[in-house]
Amino acid sequence: MQYINHLKRVTFTFILLSINVALLSQEVDSLDVNIDSTDVFFEKIRLDNSIAYRNESTGEIISQSEYTILCEAESPVIGSSHDGHTHYDYWHCDKINPYKDVVLNTPFKIEFDQSTFTHPVDGKIVVTSRFGRRRRGPHRGLDIDLVTGDFVRSVLPGKVRFVGYSRGHGKTVVVRHANDVETVYAHLSAYTVKTNDIIKEGQIIGFGGNTGNSRGSHLHLEVRYKGVCIHPEYVFNFDGSKTVNGPELWVTNGWKSPRMHNSRRKSKIKPLSSEALAIEFQKNEPKYHKVKRGDTLSQLARSYSLRISELCSLNSISKRSILRIGQIIQIR
Numbered sequence: 001m002q003y004i005n006h007l008k009r010v011t012f013t014f015i016l017l018s019i020n021v022a023l024l025s026q027e028v029d030s031l032d033v034n035i036d037s038t039d040v041f042f043e044k045i046r047l048d049n050s051i052a053y054r055n056e057s058t059g060e061i062i063s064q065s066e067y068t069i070l071c072e073a074e075s076p077v078i079g080s081s082h083d084g085h086t087h088y089d090y091w092h093c094d095k096i097n098p099y100k101d102v103v104l105n106t107p108f109k110i111e112f113d114q115s116t117f118t119h120p121v122d123g124k125i126v127v128t129s130r131f132g133r134r135r136r137g138p139h140r141g142l143d144i145d146l147v148t149g150d151f152v153r154s155v156l157p158g159k160v161r162f163v164g165y166s167r168g169h170g171k172t173v174v175v176r177h178a179n180d181v182e183t184v185y186a187h188l189s190a191y192t193v194k195t196n197d198i199i200k201e202g203q204i205i206g207f208g209g210n211t212g213n214s215r216g217s218h219l220h221l222e223v224r225y226k227g228v229c230i231h232p233e234y235v236f237n238f239d240g241s242k243t244v245n246g247p248e249l250w251v252t253n254g255w256k257s258p259r260m261h262n263s264r265r266k267s268k269i270k271p272l273s274s275e276a277l278a279i280e281f282q283k284n285e286p287k288y289h290k291v292k293r294g295d296t297l298s299q300l301a302r303s304y305s306l307r308i309s310e311l312c313s314l315n316s317i318s319k320r321s322i323l324r325i326g327q328i329i330q331i332r
Contacts, residue, residue, distance in 0.1 A: 093195040099227025107278035118202040131231040132261030140229035141222035146208035148217040170212020184222035250278035254285040291327040
């Protein structure tokens with residue numbers, strides 16, 4: 001009798017698994033996810049204190065220079081475009097941020113040719129940490145709750161520029177879109193795309209996870225323009241409407257600086273649709289000073305033409321507070 005009951009349980013479990021696999025296959029097929037058996041995936045590794053790349057299919061390891069040559073051979077010519085309007089300068093497949101030598105003055109403009117986007121995870125968006133200040137340092141993205149293995153999707157159509165591992169972000173995919181905006185998807189458990197893949201909006205690019213410097217499974221989503229991180233909620237509306245906040249958005253210092261926001265609460269979003277509005281808005285944005293050795297409250301007050309009481313009020317500190325090197329002090 002026990003043997004018969006055990007057999008029934010095994011049979012029932014097998015049926016459930018078969019149904020789940022069939023449903024998953026049906027969903028993946030309906031989303032045009034193309035995981036070709038000929039795709040080549042390279043994982044970024046460290047070998048003898050140097051960066052190298054391992055072919056996940058064959059185990060072959062190539063140097064960083066060889067990987068760069070391989071990426072450049074597959075990537076478009078600089079200045080060319082796909083979909084008629086995307087320019088691929090700084091197209092490097094071995095760096096999450098290839099723009100480190102670029103200085104981008106504010107305000108600057110980003111444009112969108114569509115008014116909606118797709119959520120990066122299925123179901124209701126639950127934000128666990130926002131763009132802004134937090135104890136561990138500035139948080140330059142949006143943390144979205146998920147379960148390891150959940151689908152992660154591209155919010156807009158584009159082309160995959162980076163697929164690899166970094167110590168902080170863990171397994172990461174970077175997608176560049178038609179307006180030179182890039183979206184970064186970090187802490188993944190696995191990838192389903194490779195560099196230079198052209199992908200559709202909503203296409204699965206990987207699976208949620210807990211890799212890198214992560215405390216629990218979640219998706220870390222960043223929005224960047226030429227290497228500068230922008231508050232994701234300034235660009236995308238995550239209230240369920242799935243709308244882009246405007247066809248033309250001007251980014252000021254405040255929308256690229258985490259120190260002007262609190263990661264534990266939602267910022268008041270004020271989309272700026274013209275350069276004139278952005279310039280005027282930026283004039284009234286807070287300004288900050290990073291404390292250096294020897295700085296005191298009285299010295300900072302004199303330097304910025306403030307009273308000590310005004311400086312204390314701006315920063316919610318007392319006149320007896322001791323400044324720490326590296327501390328950020330608001331001076332306007």
